[in-house]
Amino acid sequence: MFQVIRERKDHATEYNELTRHATDERTERMQRAKALGGIAYKSYEVDTGHVDGHELHTILTSGVIVIANISKKVIVTMLIARPSQITRYGVYDSNIIAQTHKHIAQGLNY
Numbered sequence: 001m002f003q004v005i006r007e008r009k010d011h012a013t014e015y016n017e018l019t020r021h022a023t024d025e026r027t028e029r030m031q032r033a034k035a036l037g038g039i040a041y042k043s044y045e046v047d048t049g050h051v052d053g054h055e056l057h058t059i060l061t062s063g064v065i066v067i068a069n070i071s072k073k074v075i076v077t078m079l080i081a082r083p084s085q086i087t088r089y090g091v092y093d094s095n096i097i098a099q100t101h102k103h104i105a106q107g108l109n110y
Helices: 020-025 027-036 083-087 094-105
Strands: 003-008 040-047 055-060 064-069 074-080
Touching: 027 064, 027 074, 083 094
Parallel strands: none
Antiparallel strands: 003 040, 040 055, 055 064, 064 074
């Protein structure tokens, strides 16, 4: 399940804590995503059907998506997005989409 509920003004990048999932199981991906940098472009509240409730997905200008749990205010993971992962939010910014194509060519999002 993936349902965008609404756009939000707050950003997942404002959360400082990471889940154990992010620190233990996604270490390499998190490091690669952080290295790409970027600033918050838009954020969305998303229902993924997770038992812990809705998530806050923040799209960065680098083509990275920061995913956080809203109720716990912790970052769950960071994705180096493919183009379709950006456009499913209704975001079609050509610079961000170009970044995602670059990441594919570099093999960053496997």
